[in-house]
Amino acid sequence: MYISNSICSSYQYQAKYEGNLGELSLLSAIQDYEEISKRKTLVSSYLHLSYDVSLDDDTLKKRKGALSQRQSVIYGDNLEWFSLDVAELDDAILASQYENDPSLTKFKSFIDELRRQKPHNLSKDVERALTVRSPYVGNRPLVSFFDKELSLMRFKLDEDGEEVNMEVLLSRMQSSNDAAFRAKCLQVLNSGLAGSVSRTAALSLSSVAGGWLIENKERKYINLRSRRNLDNNCPDEVIDSLLVGVRSAGIPLCKRFYTLKKGILQKTQGLDKFRWSDRNAPIDIGGVSNEKISWDAAVAMVKKGYNQFSPKMSEMFVSMVEEKRIDVPAANGKKGGAYCAGVIPGVGPFQLLNFDGTKQDVATLAHKSGHGVHDILAYEQGYLQYHPPLTLAETASIFGEMIVFRDLLAQSSSKEEELTLLMSKIDDVVNSVVRQCSFDRFEELVHTAREKGELSADELDEYWMSAVREYYGKEGDAGGDSPFDSYENTSHLWSYVPHFHHVPFYVYSYAFADLVVGTLYNNFLTNKEGFEGRLLALLSAGGTKDFANALGPFGLDPTSSTFWTEALTAHLGELVNEAEKIAKELGYVD
Numbered sequence: 001m002y003i004s005n006s007i008c009s010s011y012q013y014q015a016k017y018e019g020n021l022g023e024l025s026l027l028s029a030i031q032d033y034e035e036i037s038k039r040k041t042l043v044s045s046y047l048h049l050s051y052d053v054s055l056d057d058d059t060l061k062k063r064k065g066a067l068s069q070r071q072s073v074i075y076g077d078n079l080e081w082f083s084l085d086v087a088e089l090d091d092a093i094l095a096s097q098y099e100n101d102p103s104l105t106k107f108k109s110f111i112d113e114l115r116r117q118k119p120h121n122l123s124k125d126v127e128r129a130l131t132v133r134s135p136y137v138g139n140r141p142l143v144s145f146f147d148k149e150l151s152l153m154r155f156k157l158d159e160d161g162e163e164v165n166m167e168v169l170l171s172r173m174q175s176s177n178d179a180a181f182r183a184k185c186l187q188v189l190n191s192g193l194a195g196s197v198s199r200t201a202a203l204s205l206s207s208v209a210g211g212w213l214i215e216n217k218e219r220k221y222i223n224l225r226s227r228r229n230l231d232n233n234c235p236d237e238v239i240d241s242l243l244v245g246v247r248s249a250g251i252p253l254c255k256r257f258y259t260l261k262k263g264i265l266q267k268t269q270g271l272d273k274f275r276w277s278d279r280n281a282p283i284d285i286g287g288v289s290n291e292k293i294s295w296d297a298a299v300a301m302v303k304k305g306y307n308q309f310s311p312k313m314s315e316m317f318v319s320m321v322e323e324k325r326i327d328v329p330a331a332n333g334k335k336g337g338a339y340c341a342g343v344i345p346g347v348g349p350f351q352l353l354n355f356d357g358t359k360q361d362v363a364t365l366a367h368k369s370g371h372g373v374h375d376i377l378a379y380e381q382g383y384l385q386y387h388p389p390l391t392l393a394e395t396a397s398i399f400g401e402m403i404v405f406r407d408l409l410a411q412s413s414s415k416e417e418e419l420t421l422l423m424s425k426i427d428d429v430v431n432s433v434v435r436q437c438s439f440d441r442f443e444e445l446v447h448t449a450r451e452k453g454e455l456s457a458d459e460l461d462e463y464w465m466s467a468v469r470e471y472y473g474k475e476g477d478a479g480g481d482s483p484f485d486s487y488e489n490t491s492h493l494w495s496y497v498p499h500f501h502h503v504p505f506y507v508y509s510y511a512f513a514d515l516v517v518g519t520l521y522n523n524f525l526t527n528k529e530g531f532e533g534r535l536l537a538l539l540s541a542g543g544t545k546d547f548a549n550a551l552g553p554f555g556l557d558p559t560s561s562t563f564w565t566e567a568l569t570a571h572l573g574e575l576v577n578e579a580e581k582i583a584k585e586l587g588y589v590d
């Protein structure tokens with residue numbers, strides 16, 4: 001029923017508007033397009049959300065796959081022309097449309113977004129062919145094959161021990177206080193990824209990089225990241241300055257942090273060497289309650305945290321809980337991890353969690369609820385414009401997480417607990433900022449080399465290790481300056497990072513978002529007067545403001561060359577200072 005209606009309305013839409021955008025009302029054309037797109041998203045979101053809580057339902061899986069194929073064809077056949085034609089509209093015609101229909105300005109950012117793509121669009125026939133074939137050939141099926149292979153992988157920690165999947169293996173490694181066990185997990189992981197897995201990953205990555213390269217040429221993008229940057233509505237220079245900033249100010253802070261961590265672990269866990277497997281190790285120094293946090297207590301903590309910077313956002317959070325928009329407990333047949341789906345204005349948002357009562361789970365609730373609140377606030381921009389650009393998408397979520405973290409820290413009952421919380425927070429920040437930029441460097445090396453031919457798994461191992469050494473230093477065992485003594489069993493780890501395959505050059509957005517929010521948080525501390533209003537305005541703008549305009553009212557200018565180094569010092573630098581000070585007081589370091 002939906003499919004036939006959708007074909008029918010898309011067909012009628014095309015028959016009415018294609019070739020007539022200059023004569024008919026552009027406003028009506030956009031409004032009709034928005035309605036069709038909303039219905040499309042509503043149906044596919046319903047199937048996605050249903051499937052994610054019943055992964056063993058093969059019928060549902062098949063329906064989801066079939067729907068995606070049909071929707072690609074409908075989009076390619078009857079709808080894609082619209083964005084291409086709006087991009088091509090003559091300036092004078094567009095100006096007269098604005099003049100005749102002043103309410104068209106409501107859609108100005110959507111129109112601008114389509115027109116920014118103009119120099120990079122291909123002909124209609126080529127775009128259509130690329131769209132309708134995408135579910136069948138090229139990167140998409142290859143990448144999803146590889147994803148599935150990864151999810152089917154099983155690892156054995158000892159001869160007659162149980163077999164575990166990768167998520168369980170990584171979580172055991174990161175939660176263990178036993179350095180030898182952690183090293184064993186890493187060895188099992190790296191050797192499991194060797195051979196056919198990394199060969200398949202190399203094929204997938206080679207194909208993704210090859211496709212990216214050739215489309216960049218056809219679509220006339222100047223440098224490797226330009227296409228992603230344009231999608232994020234962010235000038236190349238700003239991203240280049242972020243990457244340079246992290247290299248110059250982030251790497252030294254990262255080394256200082258791992259030197260501190262190494263010192264604490266040597267005293268508390270008797271490490272002989274600081275290995276890569278110790279990177280995310282928990283700090284276990286007593287004074288910390290490991291009691292499980294109930295769902296009600298978690299909700300109360302997030303509510304209180306949000307209330308500190310915005311009573312309005314706190315209310316929105318509570319309404320999400322009360323309206324049962326959050327699927328809470330971990331359950332069999334449910335997708336792992338957590339997410340928040342905005343769906344469409346008037347219907348969403350919905351959250352999927354796997355809540356088990358840990359502090360991390362409370363942080364996840366605070367984070368995902370930030371996305372939910374952001375969606376609710378931005379819905380007023382309508383379906384086509386409510387999605388924030390990638391660079392601002394994490395503002396509410398990381399901010400919410402930060403506030404709840406500061407609350408937990410303030411409630412600590414001992415210095416030991418404070419240090420434990422701080423060290424785990426810095427783990428997250430270093431992973432978001434420095435590690436993701438090292439990933440970006442790996443991608444840069446890979447994509448640059450792809451121009452000269454297909455890449456083997458061995459070559460990718462080499463690029464990986466070279467990026468690791470650039471960001472964390474040459475290992476101590478080899479006479480280098482890194483806090484890490486050894487990088488053994490790390491050479492194939494590139495092969496399980498999904499973003500390289502799914503969205504090339506996506507990873508810098510984690511660093512971008514974390515640093516912007518760290519800066520906003522400091523701005524909140526020093527200038528609380530009117531902060532809520534400024535923040536709500538930023539969030540309510542959804543996708544209608546780029547990051548520079550959105551941050552202007554806070555007196556922040558991310559286009560300035562010192563923005564990123566200052567952000568690093570104020571955010572990551574302050575956290576490291578605090579942790580070093582307490583570690584010294586407790587006698588863990590001199």
Ligand SMILES: [Zn+2]
Pocket residue numbers: 367371394397
């Ligand atoms: Zn997020």
